[in-house]
Amino acid sequence: MSSSFDQMIVTEEWESTDLSLLETLDHVLNRGLVIAGEITISVADIDLIFVGLNVLVSSVETAHEVLRKRQTE
Amino acid sequence: MKLYAYCLVEDLDPFDATTRGISGAAVRALQIDELAVLVSDFNADSVAVTRENALDHAAVVRSVLDRTTPLPFRFGTLVTEQQLRSYITSRKPALQTRFAHVRGCVEMSVKIIREVSTDNEAPKHDEITSGTSFLEEKRRALLGSEQKATEATELSTWLHEQVDSLTRDERVVVRPSEKLVLAAAHLVERDKIPQYKEKLAAARKNRTELHFLFSGPWPPYSFANIELEFKTQFGVS
Numbered sequence: 411m412s413s414s415f416d417q418m419i420v421t422e423e424w425e426s427t428d429l430s431l432l433e434t435l436d437h438v439l440n441r442g443l444v445i446a447g448e449i450t451i452s453v454a455d456i457d458l459i460f461v462g463l464n465v466l467v468s469s470v471e472t473a474h475e476v477l478r479k480r481q482t483e
Numbered sequence: 484m485k486l487y488a489y490c491l492v493e494d495l496d497p498f499d500a501t502t503r504g505i506s507g508a509a510v511r512a513l514q515i516d517e518l519a520v521l522v523s524d525f526n527a528d529s530v531a532v533t534r535e536n537a538l539d540h541a542a543v544v545r546s547v548l549d550r551t552t553p554l555p556f557r558f559g560t561l562v563t564e565q566q567l568r569s570y571i572t573s574r575k576p577a578l579q580t581r582f583a584h585v586r587g588c589v590e591m592s593v594k595i596i597r598e599v600s601t602d603n604e605a606p607k608h609d610e611i612t613s614g615t616s617f618l619e620e621k622r623r624a625l626l627g628s629e630q631k632a633t634e635a636t637e638l639s640t641w642l643h644e645q646v647d648s649l650t651r652d653e654r655v656v657v658r659p660s661e662k663l664v665l666a667a668a669h670l671v672e673r674d675k676i677p678q679y680k681e682k683l684a685a686a687r688k689n690r691t692e693l694h695f696l697f698s699g700p701w702p703p704y705s706f707a708n709i710e711l712e713f714k715t716q717f718g719v720s
Contacts, residue, residue: 431534433592433698434541439532441704442557443491445570 486513486567487525488560489543490553490702493518493582502546505530505539513564515571518578521547522567530559544702552585554578554707577709585670585707588651589700591679593667595638596694628659635659638693642667645686649679654705664693668705676700 487505498512498519508523521543530536537558544555562570571578635657642665643653652670671679680697687695 430698431538433696435537437590437592437701437704438537438541438555438558440557441707442555443560443707443709444557445488445560445562445566 485525485561485563486520486522487530488556488562488567489521489523489540490547490555491518491520491571491578491582492547492551492553494551495519495547499546502543503539504543505536507539510543513567515568516575518571518575520567520571521553525561528561530561532558548589548700548702552582552588553702554581554585555702555704556707574709581707581709584652585703588670588672588703589676590703590705591669591671591676591699592697592701593642593669593683594696595642595664595667596696597634597664597692631659632657635664639665639667641690642686646679646682649675649682652706670703670706671700673700 487508489504489510492512495512498521500510500512502510504510504521504523505525508525510521510523512519513522540558544553547553636659639655639657643655646669650669650671654668656666658665669679683695683697687693
């Protein structure tokens, strides 16, 4: 991968590793071409049940929580 | 034998098959008419939603982003080769239109979060002791929701104005009732990315009351779906 297309995660000093993963999940699980009736997934990871179904909200919740903790430190 | 489908590509010859897919499976390009689909053979009936599998899916789609702009399939797309051929053949005009729309572009993501003020917090349920206070609480909630919706819409317009000249398309989800105010996906031509980043960096400095999460470049996940066009074209509801 060339540097010009390295992933850019620009945040307010948040833990970019976690947010990068959540952003990836948000894109992969919630968007993209759908062949009707052909999304066949099974969920075995409890954490990802939450992330998968609510990833947009949860990623922001995570971000917000990190931000809040930093402000109180 | 089913196939796990990662993405559609229109010009990827030859395909470098070094990237491994879901569960370490080999990835190959299945040519269907003028298009190719990156697929892996898949023996199970469903795809487990795990961190590793999700990242594997993303890595395969991303592996071609330097060379072309793919149309990503959503995670968990398991099909037979026959189904895949039928899908592409029957939707070829819509897919070609979609490719033309995203060609030369990447997706950039912006999420905006607003600090939640606790000054006007509604009373808790056990603090509501009369019908009057109940109605006041309802009124407060209604007014608060309207205000949040107005703010979110204004913010959406503001963001649009900041980057409109640098984007080919956008998808915006406004969520005024949550901490997240809005989530926007911008389709940006590759050579405009530096200007786009500069513009957003400058815009962010003017809105210090907000928190921004920028990410990208992504394959155009938010601009890939053709179901709406297909329904419109064929009148399928």
